[in-house]
Amino acid sequence: MPLYTYVCKRCGEKRKVLMKIGERAPKCSVCKGEMEKQIPLIANIHGSQGTSCSSGSCSSCSGCST
Numbered sequence: 572m573p574l575y576t577y578v579c580k581r582c583g584e585k586r587k588v589l590m591k592i593g594e595r596a597p598k599c600s601v602c603k604g605e606m607e608k609q610i611p612l613i614a615n616i617h618g619s620q621g622t623s624c625s626s627g628s629c630s631s632c633s634g635c636s637t
Contacts, residue, residue, distance in 0.1 A: 577606035 572589045577596060579585075581604030588597055596606050 576609045576611075578609055579604045579606050581605070 572591055574587055574589055577586050577588055579599035579602060582599060582602045584599050584601045584606075586597070586600065586606065590597075596608060598604070599606055
């Protein structure tokens with residue numbers, strides 16, 4: 572089962588929950604408000620120095636594909 576992070580829309584309480592895909596969002600344990608699933612941040616690193624090219628052709632990296 573995936574581990575999701577939820578944040579309460581009312582009080583801001585954060586909670587990590589193991590849930591089945593498609594299962595309903597839990598209620599906040601602090602204020603009983605509606606919780607919203609957070610989208611995880613994913614790093615996208617180009618090149619060996621960790622630089623990225625926004626235009627696709629920069630001098631700081633060679634051969635990156637954007």
